[in-house]
Amino acid sequence: MNKENRNIIGGRQIEINGSVLLLIGPIGTFFSRLSKFLKSKNINTYKILFPYKEYGFKKNQIIKFNEEMNSFKLFLLKVIEEKKIRHIFMYGDVIIPHQIAIETCIALRKKGYEIDTEIFELGYLRPNYVTLEKNGVNFKSNIPRDKKFYEKLEKVKVIPKAKYNIGLRVRKLWKGITFIHHAFTNYQITEYDHKLQPKPIYLYYQLLGFIRKYIYMIEEYKIKKNIGKRKNFFLVVLQVSKDSQIVEGSDFNNIENFIKYVIASFKKANIKDCQLVIKHHPRDRGYNNYKKLINTEIKNNQLKERIIYIHDLKIASLLRNKKCKGSIMINSSVGIQSLFHNVPVKVFGKAIYDIDGLTDKKNLEEFLQKPSPPNQELFKKYFNYILQTTQINGNFDGYFPFDHVFNIVN
Structure with missing residues (x-):
């Protein structure tokens, strides 16, 4: 474990014991960084590249898909079989290809296949965390909602405090580049308007939001001060x-x-x-x-x-x-x-x-x-409980403890 990893507070850890397939990641370079890490550990890593551009992948990793979503399931099944995929990673469980992947893998597991769907999301605990769960996040999460489940757990005296390592925030520049490309790409991946499928008008909204931030800062100064x-x-x-x-x-x-x-x-x-x-x-x-x-x-x-x-x-x-x-x-x-x-x-x-x-x-x-x-x-x-089972002390644009999270079994 390297020096930085000694500062990580608990968090989700998973075992990687086979080929990895990446679907759509967070806007930016996070999935390309994950790919490089896995390749450095001799894990076969592939990236399905939809018309939405994602940067930082080698040609021999890329598998292109430009068809309608009604043909994605058969395409995915073929990739899983040919590449002997064991783990599929994605960002969020909202967009259509991710929903198809989750449902497909659930059906495969019922038939005896060993294949996991792992979903990244913004942290439930904020700031300084990201979420990584199997099969569903947010309201689709498998986190127990039963009070009795938690009452049976060991008493916790002190809640751990997250370590914050800002890392290379310059990576945020790639978010803007990727967002602009996505905004001008006409390819349906959601069932309704969503930030993961931006439109050209969204660029205007982003600029307006930036301007409004400073307008509200002035307009609301006295109001906020008196709350x-x-x-x-x-x-x-x-x-x-x-x-x-x-x-x-x-x-x-x-x-x-x-x-x-x-x-x-x-x-x-x-x-x-x-x-x-x-x-x-x-x-x-x-x-x-x-x-x-x-x-x-x-x-x-x-x-x-x-x-x-x-x-x-x-x-x-x-x-x-x-x-x-x-x-x-x-x-x-x-x-x-x-x-x-x-x-x-x-x-x-x-x-x-x-x-x-x-x-x-x-x-x-x-x-x-x-x-x-x-x-x-x-x-x-x-x-x-949620810290240890679903959260990772890191962020998508800055430092992320890859060595701590992924236990590689070759």
Whole structure:
């Protein structure tokens, strides 16, 4: 183990004992780095290259697929057989080829084949972690949701603190290059609008988001400074619009319906000297602005000066504020951050942490009136379990502990 790996805190480790196939990775160079690592360990590594350009692979690794998605399953089966594939890696489980790969491999395992599907995703624990799970992530994750499962685990005295090694952040430059190429590539890989399938207009939204960041920084300075100074507040965390966590993982279908529901419930709860702080998702800054909708709901519900809408403000600073009485969200990783800071959580959807003893099971109106804090002993067990079984202390653009994560068996 090299010197850097000695600083890694626990985390997922897997055994590589056969040929590897890479599908679509995170935008940037992460999968090419993974490929180089595996090749250096004498692991046969192949990359299916869709019309979406991904850089850093050698010609003898690349297997091109330019056909319609209805022919991908047979193509994939042929590749698995010819290349004797044992492990398939991908980023996210939302796009069509990844869904096909997961379902295909499940069917093959039932027939006795040894083949794993491993899915990378942004970290459940943030910052400084990425996720790596078998067969599904986020609301499709196989993480146990049963309170009794965690109660039986050994007591955890202290939650480990992640080490942060920023690495070569210059790699982020490749994200921009790749994103631009993808935006001008007309090839369907999702069933609905998604950030993993950008369009030319998304380049405008990205630029708009960059500009808006500094506009909001000026416009909201005084508002942010006064949050939690005098009045208690509940934090409402918005998701990215049209994210799978909303479209597939919840009953709301869109952010607008969620906002209306939360504001209406806040009105019914009739809590004195309390505010709602609605925080926009940073990755959705250029795509949407809910100010007009929120102002309309404020007027309809007669909640003037009771609701604050903000954009860029560190979540941790809000959660550490003693005036923060709870957080409300749909399938957001902020829920785990809230539990970490002992802030009561009301979550909608199919969150991996929506477990008795961690989140509040009352309806939203009752939660706002009397929020229940999480059981910290249970949370420490939960945190440690997902850390050890699904998380990796590293990042896609900077340092990643390849030697620590992948145990090579030749």
